[in-house]
Amino acid sequence: MAGGRLTFGLRGCGRVLRARLGRERDRTAGRGLRADRVHPAPRDLPARRRSRRRPPRPAPRAPDRVLRLAATDPVLRPLLLVVAVVAGFVLPVMSLGLPLLARSHGWSASSVGLVIGCTAASSLLVTLAAARFGTFARPALAAVGCFVAALGITALAFAPSVALAAAAAFLQGIGVALFTSHLNPLFVAATPPTQLTRLQSVLALSQTIPLLITTPLLSTLATHSIPLALTTAAATTAAAGLLLGSQPSGLGN
16 A cells, blocks of 8 residues: 555656646747747848848958058158168179179288278277267268268279278278168158068068169179179169158158
């Protein structure tokens, strides 16, 4: 009897639980149906409304923005152009023109080293003076450096002796150091702070890429006449100085 009562009691509890669970399920289904009627699912939205949603346009990449800034900015564009011209025609003077000139005059390797050392010494002196007394963000001062460098290259082209070649190289080093030390403040002042690192890379490229063109050009000229190649480099450097000097005096402000 006790076992039969327990079985009957369990069956009765099961019926009660099933009835309650059924009512809760029906109530939950009713709430979900009402919620669907008030807030339809995204799949039920009209096709026209979904078609109006367009994906956002991708933002331009950082290199594209930097190159566009360097090509369109009224201050950075002439500065980078002048740097490209000066680097393209001044750097090959010591790496290409001087060895050819020394071979034509019969100078020794130690003499060539002396001439190159004079260029480095004068550049060091100007750099130390700039570090001690400071520089000015004025295009005219950087243009003076171009003219002094052009004068030194011209004197080097027609130097008959090692001593005169060393003096010409010393003068060229002064001009190049004047140009670089007074151009850098102009470039930094014209560069947005958030793009300084990337534009420094563009500045490095503007000094390297022109060498791919100017070095073969000056080599071709040097096969005909070494003074012709050097005077061409000097004239182009002076022209870059004229371009830089024609810029407004408040270019870097």
